[in-house]
Amino acid sequence: MTSIIPLAEIDPQLVEALLDSAFGTDRHDRTAYRLREGMTMLEGLSLAAVDEERHELLGSIQCWPVALTDQQGKKHPMIMVGPVAVYPDFQREGIGRAMMTALLKEIQPDDPLPLVMIGDPEYYERFFGFSAEGTAGWSLPGPWEPSRLLVRSNPKHPLPETGTLGPWTQSRV
Secondary structure (H helix, E strand, C coil): CEEEEEHHHCCHHHHHHHHHHHHCCCHHHCHHHHHCCCCCCCHHHCEEEEECCCCEEEEEEEEEEEEEECCCCCEEEEEEEEEEEECHHHCCCCHHHHHHHHHHHHCCCCCCCCEEEECCHHHHHHHHCCECCCCCEEECCCCCCHHHEEEECCCCCCCCCEEEEEECCCCCC
């Protein structure tokens, strides 16, 4: 049986091995890593899928504080979802979907903080309401496919049409 538990309960070396297996050892060069550079993972929203019988890590999902800085310099905080990783031998068994569902249960529907990710638009839109609509004017610190920059937000809290996405850093006054 697969259980979803806090990722903080898993040895970080096991998570690194999972991410290397799912995305390759060159994964640190990807734009998604630059987006969250220097940030600490949001432990309350980062999860692991484990096989209870074999005591084995099957997958993980991490969340990070990021912000969209608009043309006036105002920061709009967001939660970056990803990486969402499942060991290749266990992919297509619903583990990633179970982790995303568990994550979304932790986030209130009226929460003003948008979720942003780089991912498969067909999958994440169909099952979880993410969309590339509204992100075409955003820039990132590295290359990306515009159709894969996805956001899930509350329509009551509109987002800027243009801006730069990067790590969330608060200004010191």
